Amino acid sequence: MAAEAPVLTKKDFQSDQEVRWCPGCGDYAILSAVQTVLPELGIPKEKFVIVSGIGCSSRFPYYMNTYGFHTIHGRAPAIATGLKLTRPDLDVWVVTGDGDAMSIGGNHLIHTLRRNVGLKVLMFNNRIYGLTKGQYSPTSELGKRTKSSPQGAPDYPFNPLALALGAGATFVARSVDIFQPHLREVLRRAHQHEGTAYVEIYQNCNIFNDGAFTYMTEKDSRLEEVLYLEQGKPLVFGAERNKGVRLAGTRLEVIELGNGYSADDCLVWDEHQKDPIFAFLMSQLLPPEFPTPLGILRDVPLESYDRRVVGQVATAQAAKPARLEDLIRGNESWVVPG
Amino acid sequence: MSEPVASIDAGEPRAVSVEKLDDVVIRFAGDSGDGMQLTGGQFTSTSALMGNDLSTLPDFPAEIRAPAGTLPGVSSFQVRIADYDIHTPGDAPDVLVAMNPAALMKELRDLKPNGVIIINQDEFHDRAFKKAGLATNPLEDGSVSGFRVFQAAIGSMTRRALEDSGLDNKSQERCKNMFALGMAYWLFSRPLDATVAWIERRFAGKPLLAEANTKALKAGWNFCEITDVFQVRYEVERAQLPPGSYRNINGNSALAIGLVAASRKSGLPLFLGAYPITPASGVLEEVAGYKHFGVTTFQAEDEIAAVCSAIGASFGGALGVTVSSGPGIALKMEAINLAVMVELPLVVCDIQRSGPSTGMPTKTEQSDLLQVMFGRNGESPVPVLAAASPKDCFETTLEACRIALKYRVPVMVLSDGYLANGSEPWRFPRVEELPDLSVEFHTDPATFKPYLRDPETLARLWAIPGTPGLEHRIGGLEKADGSGNISYDPGNHEKMSALRAAKVERVAREIPPLAVDGDPEGELLVLGWGSTAGAITGAVNLARAAGLKVSRAHLRYLNPLPQDLGAVLSRFRQVLLPEMNLGQLAMLLRARYLKDITSYPKVTGKPFIRQEIVHKIRQMLEAGHGR
Secondary structure, three states: OOOOOOOOOHHHHEOOOOOOOOOOOOHHHHHHHHHHHHHHHOOOHHHEEEEEOOOOHHHHHHHEOOEEEEOOOOOHHHHHHHHHHHOOOOEEEEEEEHHHHHHHOHHHHHHHHHHOOOOEEEEEEOOOEOOOOOEOOOOOOOOOOEOOEOOOOOOOOOOHHHHHHHOOOOEEEEEEOOOHHHHHHHHHHHHHOOOOEEEEEEOOOOOOOOOOOHHHHOHHHHHHHEEEOOOOOEOEEOOOOOEEEEEEOOEEEEEEOOOOOOHHHOOEOOOOOOOOHHHHHHHOOOOOOOOEEEEEEEEOOOOOHHHHHHHHHHHHHHHOOOOHHHHHHOOOEEEEOO | OOOOOOOOOOOOOOOOEEEEEOEEEEEEEEEHHHOHHHHHHHHHHHHHHOOOEEEEEEEOOOOOOOOOOOHHHEEEEEEEEEOOOOOOOOOOOOEEEEOOHHHHHHHHOOOOOOOEEEEEHHHOOHHHHHHOOOOOOOOOOOOOOOOEEEEEOHHHHHHHHOOOOOOOHHHHHHOHHHHHHHHHHHHOOOOOHHHHHHHHHHOOOOHHHHHHHHHHHHHHHHHHHHOOOOOEEEEEOOOOOOOEEEEEEEHHHHHHHHHHHHHHHHOOOEEEEEOOOOOOHHHHHHHHOOHHHOOEEEEOOOHHHHHHHHHHHHHOOOEEEEEEOHHHHHHHHHHHHHHHHHOOOEEEEEEEOEOOOOOEOOOOOOOOHHHHHHOOOOOOOOOEEEOOOOOHHHHHHHHHHHHHHHHOOEEEEEEEHHHHHOEEEEEOOOHHHOOOOOOOOOOOHHHOOOEOEOOOOOOEOOOOOOOOOOOOEEEOOOEOOEOOOEOOOHHHHHHHHHHHHHHHHHHHHHOOOOOEEOOOOEEEEEEEEHHHHHHHHHHHHHHHHOOOOOEEEEEOEEEOOOOOHHHHHHOEEEEEEEEOOOOHHHHHHHHHHOOOOEEEEOOOOOOOOHHHHHHHHHHHHHHHHOO
16 A cells, blocks of 8 residues: 655745845745645655756745756756656656746747647746846837846847747646735646646746836736636626627627626637637737736647657567667677687 | 770670689769668678678768769768778778769779779760769770779669569669669679668568669679679688677767667666757667667757756756767757756767868768867866777767766767768677666665765765655756855865866776887877777888888877876877877877877868878888987
């Protein structure tokens, strides 16, 4: 009989290292959510591995009392892929940021998503380079004035959700650092997904880009600005639940309910829709015209890359004996007698 | 004098004279689409099975199908067979098989005086001359005077032999390389059966093609047997090789098998992350076929992901390996440094090619030595080993894996395009002769700190994820020795830098004394590393046969160097160092030993030939005696 797994608590996941993010950083809230969710998952602590790249967010592994690998800029998905392919028994989480994942590591991210490697990717988006002290990032808005863009950033930003969907991501979600219950639920759902689970987390950098998300995080504006995606439910939002999102022709539009429209006119959300087109439409909803969607944009089952790769090895092993002496001898050999 | 002596009229079988040769160099040359690499490869395999010693030099363009009939489209395969122990594919061919005018003109300048040329006369017409940039027919304008030319209508005779094969004209024409091979087999008295068996394997499930290729092969042989195209045929007896079991092998195969062997002997699953690049792709392709050994291959999105995935695999307790060539190695360097910092095993194989930048991808060079030694930020020493011959890629790779696992360091293996594609007979070892590479993962929480070290090797503890109670974090930031916590302490950084260097230096304790071939002291030592071994050995043997006194030594370990290298160098008044770069190792050795080494650089994309080195040896000895 298997021994009963010890009951784990948040404390078990806190390392002895002093957390050195700036006071007030959104990373603290995300760390807390992860440390709360991981013990609930029924997985032995030693099976968790947190792999990160470079940036403020990538200090994350040092504060988790799990196995951790703080790697090099942008490469966490590649390192995590090698780990997961050889150790599919492990629960591998990638912690990255908008610079790490969208810029220097963009190639690894899209290919990880394309392959559907069994990794949980938490992408902290604060729309700024924090660790290098305040240059604009690939998710900074056009025209943003920063130290490296005194006249305003000339770059159009990436849409991180659309990028992931375009790469074929099978699980795509968005949450916010301080929306703790929501974030924890998204993390649980991400964990249940077999392939790559990609979670964009809006994270406030209170030093270099403070208030980037206050339009939607303030108590009084939150309900007006956030569209919570709920499976099987119509897309309704607003403090009075008096607004909705409907499909008008080929685009989405906001409608006032009670004004000839009811919830029945709103699009009913289906995160399991195989065709990513509605998830893609949802990724395009941007303020100020639209509320910001939070929750799960896409969750479709698809065999993971690691399972396919491990399966190929198993098939080969079952089909052919592995004798090193045969490999060394090859197909054609001869003997020179002594 | 050039004088076509062939006729395609069939006649009765006849008596021909047989001439015994101890050593012959044959070069097959044609269009990239003509199958010359296969033809040469088959001639090689058959000769290997006959017991000849041999050495090969494939040479092909980077373009997959350059315009047909042009000079840039010429692909060639040189093979030297001998009844004694040889070390190089030969300085100059004795026999050239030229499938078209471009191949003839490109390769002619290398041919020995009075050498034999076998021509596919079907391709010698005005249109083909034009494609090859020729104003006149080279068979008639004096280009081939001084050679013995034999003509045969290889293409049309192949088609005629395959009239009833059920294949279309184009597919029939494609079999002409087998016809040419059949001719070569007749001329050099080789049996057809090994190639027939190979054809059966290659075209399994395609009986029409199998039959046609076999028929073309036999037609070529029969053509020589029943016509008077050749008045003489040659025999090369089996070589007196040391007793044992042999196979023919090229460098990339030997390297691939070495990786699998290292996996078996260490008990760790092999993980190979790679991105396709010439001339290294063959290793990825070959290892991908060895999944029954529990091997995982990962064709990554780029070179960086390839090495990073291997590091991730090592972190998880696998034997992490990546393979590439110079441009790819440049991209991997930041990640290799991560492995230096986190002190995990990693094996990085660099199959060098001509650089810089894209350079000449299919041509060989040894110009990545300084890159792999120093091309990383910070103080970042890594062990560097170089393979000396195709078969040596096996042992060198195995040794690199051993060092990586034992010392927990990234180890660089240097091969090159010449070794990767060239082949030779390999007296392969028995599995039980291979070294034990087993490693121990740490499992005891009571005695665990991530950067505790083995006092002998200085390797840190290797604790893999999944081990209860050993949860820890590693990364690219400087670590405190012992605890592995992030540290900016000045003294700690100096200590850790010294430890990382000392770990690599300790490898030298295990390096056997440098073997000197010839007198252990004297006027001249020819020192080499990597793939120049064959040419240097051959040259030194030739020089000695001419009465010159010269010694020879060859380096496998380039970092750390053998502990006695300084002493060996000091025992010779002059040291000659041929290398296929502009003097990289010579620079390192001069700096290290303050010895005035004579660098002999070569960067033509072609390996050294023996006579070049013999000439240099002669010069240096004459200068020495004049002192």
